[in-house]
Amino acid sequence: METKTSPLADKKYRMRFNQAMREKGVPAKACGSCFVVKGHGEFSVKRGAADGRVSRCRTCVASASRRWVAKNSERKAETNRRWYEENRDRAAETGRRWREENRERKAEYNRQWYEENQERKAETDRRWREENRDRAAENVRRWRAENPEQVAEHHRRRRAAKAAATVTPFTPADLRADWEEYDLYGCFYCGGPAEPLHVDHFYPLNPADEDATPGPHAVDNLVPACETCNTSKGNRDPWAFLSDALAARGVDLDACLAVFDVE
Ligand SMILES: [Zn+2]
Ligand SMILES: [Zn+2]
Structure with a gap:
C-alpha cells in the first residue's frame, strides 16, 4: 500500500505517469485518491476521459460513500428529522397566529401593492412580450440554456x-x-460516473412508505446519482436501496454503520 509519501501523491507527477502508461498502451493507472497503481478494471468507465476511466478506483469511490454514510448515519438523520418536524410545527404555529392577527391589514396591503405594481408591470410586460414574441421566447430559451443548474434547482424546489x-x-x-x-x-450508489448528473434526495420527497417523513430539500439530503440508480431508487426506502447497491459492490452497509456508529 502506497501512502501520501509516494511520488504519485503529487498530482503533476501522477498525471505524467498516467499519460506515460496511456502512451505505452498499459491498461493501468494510479488512483487519484489512494495513489495505488491499479488495472483499468478497477476504475469505472467514464466517457470523454483521456483513458475512458474515472480518476478514483472503485475502493476509494466506495469508501467515499461510507464516509458520507458515517456523516449521515441513521441516528443523525433521526435527530434531523425530529428537529425539522418540531421546527416545522413551531414555525407553522407562529405563522398561523401572525396571519390571523394581521389578516385584515395584510389583505389591504396586498390589494394596494397589486394595484399599484402588479397590474402596471404585468401590463407592460405583456405588451412587450406581445410585440416581441420571438425575442421573449428566445430570452427564456437562452436563460434556461445558460443556467441549467438554476433551472434544475428550480424544478427540485417546486417538487x-x-x-x-x-x-x-x-x-x-x-x-x-x-x-x-x-x-x-461519481454515482453515490453504484460508484459509476453520474453523467448526466442526477441530484438525488437520499430521503425521498415523496416516500413510498406513507408513514415515513419526507426528506428535506437540503444539502445534507442530496447526493449525486446516475440515471439508472436514481430511477430504480425512486421513492424506495433509501437505506434498503443503499444496502443493495453497496452489496453489489462488495460493501456491507451494516458492517460500515457498526464501525462508524460510535457514541
Ligand atoms: Zn484508490
Ligand atoms: Zn449509479
Missing part, C-alpha cells in the same frame, strides 16, 4: 414545495463544496 418538504436554501456552489468534502464525484 419539494409540492411535497411540503422542508427547504433549507443553498446555492449550487454549496452543494458542490459538500460533495467535494466527501469525495462524492
Whole structure:
C-alpha cells in the first residue's frame, strides 16, 4: 500500500505517469485518491476521459460513500428529522397566529401593492412580450440554456414545495463544496460516473412508505446519482436501496454503520 509519501501523491507527477502508461498502451493507472497503481478494471468507465476511466478506483469511490454514510448515519438523520418536524410545527404555529392577527391589514396591503405594481408591470410586460414574441421566447430559451443548474434547482424546489418538504436554501456552489468534502464525484450508489448528473434526495420527497417523513430539500439530503440508480431508487426506502447497491459492490452497509456508529 502506497501512502501520501509516494511520488504519485503529487498530482503533476501522477498525471505524467498516467499519460506515460496511456502512451505505452498499459491498461493501468494510479488512483487519484489512494495513489495505488491499479488495472483499468478497477476504475469505472467514464466517457470523454483521456483513458475512458474515472480518476478514483472503485475502493476509494466506495469508501467515499461510507464516509458520507458515517456523516449521515441513521441516528443523525433521526435527530434531523425530529428537529425539522418540531421546527416545522413551531414555525407553522407562529405563522398561523401572525396571519390571523394581521389578516385584515395584510389583505389591504396586498390589494394596494397589486394595484399599484402588479397590474402596471404585468401590463407592460405583456405588451412587450406581445410585440416581441420571438425575442421573449428566445430570452427564456437562452436563460434556461445558460443556467441549467438554476433551472434544475428550480424544478427540485417546486417538487419539494409540492411535497411540503422542508427547504433549507443553498446555492449550487454549496452543494458542490459538500460533495467535494466527501469525495462524492461519481454515482453515490453504484460508484459509476453520474453523467448526466442526477441530484438525488437520499430521503425521498415523496416516500413510498406513507408513514415515513419526507426528506428535506437540503444539502445534507442530496447526493449525486446516475440515471439508472436514481430511477430504480425512486421513492424506495433509501437505506434498503443503499444496502443493495453497496452489496453489489462488495460493501456491507451494516458492517460500515457498526464501525462508524460510535457514541
Ligand atoms: Zn484508490
Ligand atoms: Zn449509479
